[in-house]
Amino acid sequence: MADRKNLLVIGCGSVGQAVVHKVAQHNDEFGDITIASLHKGKCEQAIRSAIEKGNVRDPSRKLVARELDAMDADAVARAIEEARADIVINVASPYTNMSVMTGCLKAGAHYLDTAVYEEPDKLNQPAPWYALHEWKRKEEFEKAGLTCILSIGCDPGMVNVFVAYAQKHLLDTIETIDIMDVNAGSHNRFFATNFDPEINLREILEDVIYWEDGEWKVIPHHSMKRTFNFPEVGEQTVYAMGHEEVHSLAVNVPARRVQFWMGFSDHYIQVFNTLEKLGLLGIEPVEVDGCKVIPIRLLKKLLPDPTTLAAEYRGKVCVGDLVCGEK
Amino acid sequence: MADRKNLLVIGCGSVGQAVVHKVAQHNDEFGDITIASLHKGKCEQAIRSAIEKGNVRDPSRKLVARELDAMDADAVARAIEEARADIVINVASPYTNMSVMTGCLKAGAHYLDTAVYEEPDKLNQPAPWYALHEWKRKEEFEKAGLTCILSIGCDPGMVNVFVAYAQKHLLDTIETIDIMDVNAGSHNRFFATNFDPEINLREILEDVIYWEDGEWKVIPHHSMKRTFNFPEVGEQTVYAMGHEEVHSLAVNVPARRVQFWMGFSDHYIQVFNTLEKLGLLGIEPVEVDGCKVIPIRLLKKLLPDPTTLAAEYRGKVCVGDLVCGEK
Structure with a gap:
């Protein structure tokens, strides 16, 4: 080597x-x-x-x-x-x-x-x-x-580093960690995902797992929300969501609660709910004209290719940690 | 025989x-x-x-x-x-x-x-x-x-008979024929069609053809609407839509205008638009994991089987003709 x-x-x-x-x-x-x-x-x-x-x-x-x-x-x-x-x-x-x-x-x-x-x-x-x-x-x-x-992108990744920094330099004890992810930009399409639609929609579809009081809590997706006034992008509605860093942070950082929040517009939620309720996010094969088709795979083929979104993207994103504790 | x-x-x-x-x-x-x-x-x-x-x-x-x-x-x-x-x-x-x-x-x-x-x-x-x-x-x-x-159901069919009756017994000249179809019942499902989803969604997806002033007019679906106070089911929003009886009546009955209108709830329009904009009503095959899939055929497999709707159906339907002319 x-x-x-x-x-x-x-x-x-x-x-x-x-x-x-x-x-x-x-x-x-x-x-x-x-x-x-x-x-x-x-x-x-x-x-x-x-x-x-x-x-x-x-x-x-x-x-x-x-x-x-x-x-x-x-x-x-x-x-x-x-x-x-x-x-x-x-x-x-x-x-x-x-x-x-x-x-x-x-x-x-x-x-x-x-x-x-x-x-x-x-x-x-x-x-x-x-x-x-x-x-x-x-x-x-x-x-x-x-x-x-593992998972060293923006979130997860950068946000894990922020927590490590807070732990090392800013706080003596950590009470809560909220990972906050808001995309306040517009891609000018009816509905699109910023990366692989299959992976992106699966993570939103899943039950929400978070860490609280020494145990994993599981709630349905989009069942817990809050509004928060973000730097640069202003007041936004964010929903509790399952995400990777909750799993690594909860195990590695002593905190009473570790939770991930993502911003979704009402339009996004409406389209997502429609797709889910009609079974179009399904991962089980369905027989259509003699073919076995996984609905979310067809949807992936129909949604905009994420690599084509950049040209028209305008606006700001805010991703960060809200870490509370004592010094 | x-x-x-x-x-x-x-x-x-x-x-x-x-x-x-x-x-x-x-x-x-x-x-x-x-x-x-x-x-x-x-x-x-x-x-x-x-x-x-x-x-x-x-x-x-x-x-x-x-x-x-x-x-x-x-x-x-x-x-x-x-x-x-x-x-x-x-x-x-x-x-x-x-x-x-x-x-x-x-x-x-x-x-x-x-x-x-x-x-x-x-x-x-x-x-x-x-x-x-x-x-x-x-x-x-x-x-x-x-x-x-041909086409001797409710609409088309019964409504053609009504026009023939109006022509024979009620009016000397016919100015306009509006076929009005409102389903004000509820099937208690998120989204469903009353007959074959593929055929039903195709007819809603198509451009709207109607007859006016001696020629066929073509406009996009859902681009023309009105409200009307129906007997039994009250005020309803109906949208101009393409439908069979427009084609047979315009050819067989002298009238200045022949048009078909169907009632849709805001929820229906929203779900329909979502499906259309995402390409899920498409009739062209899409390759998914080596299979050619026609999106509307997958959707048909996912939507409720129309034969299962009757048990929970509650409410009233109003289908008829609004025929205007002179006696």
């Missing part, structure tokens, strides 16, 4: 494309960068876009596109070796987490992702989510001398 | 089941009655229900269930012969009209249906609709000495 100092990015959807721009801006640190996805064309397009926008800091470093099925751990290991990658950033579907982790262990690469693993045919898994799959592999990564950083 | 005096009912959905009860109440006139559909079990169930509810007037007449693919004209002809049927009532999907008409011509049976023929992959066909398919076969039926009564 000593001769390696390169990066492999797996996944090139709306999140992956942002990652490509960001890592290209630091390719003097990351070395040669390979972008791999089921659709090589998307990787090539992301590279062209990074070059055109002047986001490639060191033009002497290579930017390589390649096709990869991230559900195939051996293929992931081969991709790591061919890229001579020291680090893998996995921003493909979270369905791929376990196979990409296995590939990293096989080929010897550090691992980062942005969301917890999900099984495609299961919802409402017990808390804490990470304990079901990722945390079980901690020892393997330790033995291999490899770092594995 | 002389020895025949029986009835064949084709189709056993929500409309077909109502027809079975009604014709069984008059089986002294209709003779032996065969009910045929793709699903023989539905026919058997309709017969059991007619018997249980005491709707069979003459118990000496037979009630027979059989399987039939009504898209197969030869199979329809065989079914007519086996039933020794003099009359066929076609209440299967209007996709079957032309094959059932062909079957009637082959086997020599009179024909009735309740809706105009549609091609599954086409919307917004030019007016008058009947001229595209059914009326082309007028001569064949005349030559065969067979009667073919």
Whole structure:
């Protein structure tokens, strides 16, 4: 591994494309960068876009596109070796987490992702989510001398860092942690998701899990809401929602309550409820004209491709932590 | 044909089941009655229900269930012969009209249906609709000495008879004909259609065609509305909509304007718009996990089966004609 100092990015959807721009801006640190996805064309397009926008800091470093099925751990290991990658950033579907982790262990690469693993045919898994799959592999990564950083995006990720900062520098004891996520921007579409519609709608559909008084509480989605006056984006209605950082924070930070809140417009709630009540968010196959169709998969094909939203997006987002405690 | 005096009912959905009860109440006139559909079990169930509810007037007449693919004209002809049927009532999907008409011509049976023929992959066909398919076969039926009564349900059908009555007995000249259809009942479901969801939603989705000042006008669906104080059901909002009787009345009755109006609740419009805007009413196949899926067909599988609505239905319906003219 000593001769390696390169990066492999797996996944090139709306999140992956942002990652490509960001890592290209630091390719003097990351070395040669390979972008791999089921659709090589998307990787090539992301590279062209990074070059055109002047986001490639060191033009002497290579930017390589390649096709990869991230559900195939051996293929992931081969991709790591061919890229001579020291680090893998996995921003493909979270369905791929376990196979990409296995590939990293096989080929010897550090691992980062942005969301917890999900099984495609299961919802409402017990808390804490990470304990079901990722945390079980901690020892393997330790033995291999490899770092594995889970869910290190904006939220989850940045918001976990904020809590760690508060714990270390601002407070002696923490009473409550509220992760607050409001998108007050407009994409100018009737209805759209900012990342993979299937993953996004599943997380909203699930029961809400939060931590309070030493135990996990479970309530139906959209059943608890509050309004809050946010910096920059003003008063917003946010709903308790299940989310990854609740599971990692509750286990790692002593707090009486850890909860996640997301802003939804009335229009969003109305469309979401319609889709849910009609069964269009269903994850069980339905037979249609001799084909087995999973409703949420059809919906994913019909909703706007999240990578097309950026051009018309206007407005501000506010994501942060409301941490209360004593100094 | 002389020895025949029986009835064949084709189709056993929500409309077909109502027809079975009604014709069984008059089986002294209709003779032996065969009910045929793709699903023989539905026919058997309709017969059991007619018997249980005491709707069979003459118990000496037979009630027979059989399987039939009504898209197969030869199979329809065989079914007519086996039933020794003099009359066929076609209440299967209007996709079957032309094959059932062909079957009637082959086997020599009179024909009735309740809706105009549609091609599954086409919307917004030019007016008058009947001229595209059914009326082309007028001569064949005349030559065969067979009667073919198109669209003789409630609306279209009963409302055409009302206009004929007004023309014959009430008015000298007719200025305007407004067909008004308001369902002010509640089925207690989030969203449902009273007959085949695919056919019902297609007709609402289509552009609105109406007749005015000697020509066909075409406007988008839900783009013209009015409120009207109906007998029994009170003030209701109705929307101009495309419908069969506009096409037959405009051609056969001299009137300055012929238009169809249907009542929709705000909730209905909202759900419908959501489905339309998201492409879930689409009739073009979409590839999902290697399968070609027609969105409206999946939706049809997810919406309540119209035959299950009757038990909880409460309220009143008002369907009629507003005919204005001079005496």
